[in-house]
Amino acid sequence: MSDVYRKWGRVARWEHGVLVRAAEAGESRETAGEFRVEPMQIRDAPETLPEPDVEAVERAAKKILTAVEQPLAIERLIVTEGVSLHQFGQVQWQERVRRVHLSIARRPFRMLIDAAGFELDGSLLAAFAGMTLEPGRPSTRIILEPRVSAAFLSAGPGQLALEQARGQLDGRGQQILDSPVSSDLPPNWYRPSYRVRPVRSWFNLRAVPHGTIDPSIPRAVALLSFPMEGRIHALCVEEEVASPRWISAGRITAAGPPAEWYPYGAGCWGADMLLESHR
Amino acid sequence: MESTIDPLLWAGSAAGPDEFRIAAIDQSWIGKRCVASRESWGMARQQGPEIIASDRRDDELVALCRDALSSTAGMLARAVTLARIVCRVTREGATVAIETTLVLTCRTLSVVTTPKHWEEDERLLQGLAKFEPFAQAPHNQPLLWCHGSAAVLLHEAAGHAAEHQALPAAWPSWLRVEDRSGCGSADLLAGQIPCAWRRESFTDIPLARMTSVLVQHSGAPFVLPAERLEILLVAGGAYDPLTDEVSIQVAAARSVSARGTTPVKPFALRAPRSLVAAALSGASGLPEHYPGVICSREGQELYVSSAAPRILTDSLPMV
Secondary structure, X not given: OEEEEEEEEEEEEEEOOEEEEEEEEEXXXXXOOEEEEEEEOHHHOOOOOOOOOHHHHHHHHHHHHHHOOOOOEEEEEEEEEEEEEEEEXXXXXXXXXXXXXXXXXXXXXEEEEEEOOOOOOHHHHHHHHOOOOOOOOOOOEEEEOHHHHHHHHHOOOOOOOEEEOOOOEOOOOOEOOOEEOXXXXXXXXXXXXXXXXXXXXXXXXXXXXXXXXXXXXXXXXXXXXEEEOOEEEEEEEEOOEEEEEEEEEEEEEEEOOOOEEEOOOOOEEEOOEEEEEEO | OOOOOOHHHHOOOOOOOOEEEEEEEEEEXXXXXXXXXXXEEEXXXXXXXXXXXXXXXXXXXXXXXXXXXXXXXXXHHHOOOEEEEEEEEEEEOOEEXXXXXXXXXXXXXXXXXXXXXXXHHHHHHHHHHOOOOOEOOOOOOOEEEOOOOHHHHHHHHHHHHHHOXXXXXXXXXXXXXXEEEOOEEEEHXXXXXXXXXXXXXXXXXXXXXXXXXXXXXXXXXXXXXXXXXXXXXXXXXXXXXOOOXXXXXXXXXXXXXXXXXXXXXXEEEEEEHHHHHHHEEEEEEEEEEEEEEEEXXXXXXXXXXXXXXXXXXXXXXXX
16 A cells, blocks of 8 residues: 655745745655655646745745844744645645744843744744843733743643644545544544655644633733743743743643644644643 | 845855855655655845845756765665664855765664764664663663763853853863854863854744864763763753753663673753862763764754763763
8 A cells, every 4th residue: 555645846945045946846655554755856746836036035034034133032933835636546726824933132032933834923022132141920810822832832731621723634635623632543644744754733833722821910921931841931921021931831720722833843823821730 | 015035046055154055855755665755955044134045056066966966875774773764955155065864673672874974874774772771770870971972061061152152151161162164163161152054944044053073071980880870872962051051862771880791771961050060070082073963953853973081970960
């Protein structure tokens, strides 16, 4: 039995002041437990593949470069638009995605921003620039804003009712449907590249909305490092004062409606979430 | 809309200094069975601040790459710990480079090596994997960096710091750390940036990256402390340019004392670079080959060969 997947892709990527325009195609197949990947020719695509919007990529990069001013500095900025044509068996589909990966430095801190669009929230820059360098006072209850809660979901939020939200097609051309997340095997397959063996994964994770959130408590508005080992390092705002805080991830006790999709793994929906943190 | 990137328009020209071509095969192995094989090829041409990249094939490189893989067949038959083999053939200007690296894995330990060194590295790996460490590594003990492992510490503390143009540290005068490549030699302790511009693939941007880290010493004898922690294998390391801190994940080590020698569990060290420089207290012997380093920066993984003498440092903070 052989499962053949083919992909033709074009990408415009702005990185370190260099614009990379790449075109490549490849196929992967699994035969008797062996995963094989070979290149193909982009010119052999079965249908015309549109160009990524190079000007939009450059414009977005320049806009972000201009927006970040001292005392902040850009440590890393990658702006990407990719268009791809996928084929798995008889199913063929196209996709156009945008990504921004931004790391902004304010020694000794860095603020991490990952987004699926080119717009940068200027309030984050203002909060980071005005942040006190001393850690904020500990708080057992904190609101995770969408860009923080999405990363928290992708890192494994512990006991929290989660759903898969419907989306396009997965790495095997199957529809991604609304579904509660359970301990069963996920129905869909995640294939971030034709070079990577697909794995079962939940897509477009979101927390089931529940409970109420008191808007007056401190808010974690951006990541200062990616959540790991049950801890979140975040830029927090309390009574209009921004400070860095380590948050021991406890339990999400309330979640608002999904607000924005973030490109963590096979996708996570961020929402305002109330985190009851361990001291 | 029709494509405005037509690889046929440019790929037929000879490889100039701004052109990069690659063919690569990356295979994953479990036991004696290949479970994944990935072949790729492509070209990139830089025009000012723009790189045009395409999966256009250079037949000569593809043939050389397949030959390089074939030439490892005898080794593949004999190696018992092989987990991955990567053959890369690149052409930049008139220079064609062939690089074959292997990842050997035994229980929880792994090393990166080359066809030249794989046998000695496999012996080292199997020897280290024999012991099941139960003891925690003791704190506050001097560290003896064995088997060339100090090259990893200095790869992070001197090499990456130089790449990021960090402020100079007070390195001991007996120490020399160089990065060597076909493009020249860089004195990493003096903050010189590696001479070679390297990239993982044709869709990546080239960066000044280390190629071969060589640590040397002159006149730095030390008295071996009776109680010490000997570092035998390093799993990874990092340098954070914002905090100027170095972190090292030690995969295999042993505690030595009057009571004997005890393998210890993996542990991590983290220290400001200034503290690493101040902790260097002596060195002995010629540089020993260290099973190499897969250096990951900006998402691009590159093999860096490494060698260092035995180096003694004061204790460094564990995390």
